[in-house]
Amino acid sequence: MSMIRESDRSRIPKLAADPQDRGGPGTPLLSVGGLIKHFGRTTGLLSQGRSVVRAVDGIDFEVAKGETLGIVGESGCGKSTTARLIMQIIVPDAGDILFDGEEVGSHALSLGEFRQQAQMVFQDSYSSLNPRLTVEDTIAFGPRVHGLSRRTAIARAHDLLHRVGLEPSRFAGCYPHEISGGQRQRVNIARSLALEPRLLILDEAVSALDKSVEAQVLNLLLDLKEEFGLTFIFISHDLNVVRFMSDRVMVMYLGKVAEVGPAESILALPRHPYTQALLASMPSMDPDNRTQEAPVSGDPPNPINPPSGCRFHPRCKVVATLCAHSEPAPHDVGAGHLAACHLANPESGHPRLAAA
């Protein structure tokens, strides 16, 4: 079942003919199916039967060419693990990852070829830069690995520095500790672009920056996206930032997809109680309209032993007995908007549906 409908595609900017394009404009750039990663299973002699953390527990989604998919959720819901699974830094336990219609790691698309086309920007701008390498060497590293001469690679690094707004003559020879956090994140972005990727995964890429710098970097990302014809997966816990960046939004809860769909639809009319609570928890710009009580109370349950049925049911305001033993399947509520809640499905038998 495709989660992207033709009506959505009209919003996505038309891409210029990309020589790397294989599947054509109709094929999603990234298609993830049944992705599962449980941690703590490969154990030694003495720790057999140890509990398993269900970090990512069966998620499906697609990213169309040229769009930005925002992924939101609480800490520990599996956002970053999903990013690392897509990049194959962590090997998934199960699931298919199709890039432009071809399976990653297969004969048609080797891991090396995939990694040239998909890159990632990390959250911590300090630990993602080698303290012993200058800015230009950091950016030129990828191209040099792929066989470019040092001169060409450095020239490309200077060009990219220029594009991310750092004057090469001033910044190329700097070490990471000599530049600010915002500048380091620009270097990270330049590094991720050095291999001319098509997909860029931004894992909380602006979360560690202060607000004014964050806005600059977000605008830079939007400019670069247009300039290079990129597709973004934008991971954040900040709904305002996700709203600003994304065409579509995916809400994750405890390793599962709670809701996914077009950004306007999800943010204006959320169907999953968890998304509703997340939106209600956003501080309002209007002082008369303050949030008086926390919409979701408590911490997310332990992913080692997730709740039965719907994973959100212990914290849900509209919980019914049905929710504790039956897991809701994603239900299409229109225009490619899917919600994994019994209330979204008229046939689920949730008591509140009958009352309405």
Add this chain to the structure above:
Amino acid sequence: MAAIADALTRVPVKASRGYWTGVVARLARDPTAMVALTIILVIVAAAILAPLIAPADPYKGSMIRRLRPIGFPGYPLGSDELGRDMLTRLIYGGRLSLFIGVAPVICAFVIGSSVGIFAGYLGGRINTLLMRIIDVFFAFPSVLLAIALSGALGAGIFNSIVSLTIVFVPQIARVAESVTTQIRSRDYVEAARISGAGPVTIVRVHVLGNVLGPIFVYATGLISVSMILASGLSFLGLGVKPPDPEWGLMLNTLRTAIYTQPLVAALPGVMIFLTSISFNLFSDGLRSAMEVKQ
């Protein structure tokens, strides 16, 4: 785009102060480390230039001028139990003492770092296996291990270097492994992996530069231990053989004179102490100079 890139390459890039330049600058501002370094350099220079600066022949004794006190005419630091000039023998003794003190640490640095970085970078079962084997060596006190190995291999300079190397390899490997394990999980190593780099390239470009510094500091600290152990082996008759001058051996042969000429008998010990503590203080200074930026 190519034209822009070409134009940009011609812009002179401001050469930034590298990491090691900063370390050296901070080290130069540390008076203790500088004094220690000066003492080390003087002792090393004296050992290298021994034939030029030593006032006498280190092997030529005199039966009638034995155990002269410090300051005796012709013997600035007295003479030993065979009437040989102490100053000359201390200068020449530095050659062997430094050599059998430093050589094991260098060998252990090369072997231990390779093992530790290999194990740390691979991680998993291979790491566990290698590290548990290395743990076996930690069951023995290093002095006992050195004596046992030297005893088994037989006396001699080469064998004492081999046995001291075996003593130090596990210690350096353990430090190398723990530092590498830390570096391996940094985001920049993951970023390098995403860039498509192979393990050898990643270790060469991203791991070595960040790992060798801390290992080097640790190894500098080991030099003093190594010198004391080497002197100890010579003292026990397992290292250098008489009549070659070596501080540990000299301490041993002069111990009979401890009641007649205590100051002269203590001189080789003073040299061992001075050199060891200088290496230790220098290593401490290096550590704090390197800690400022990561």
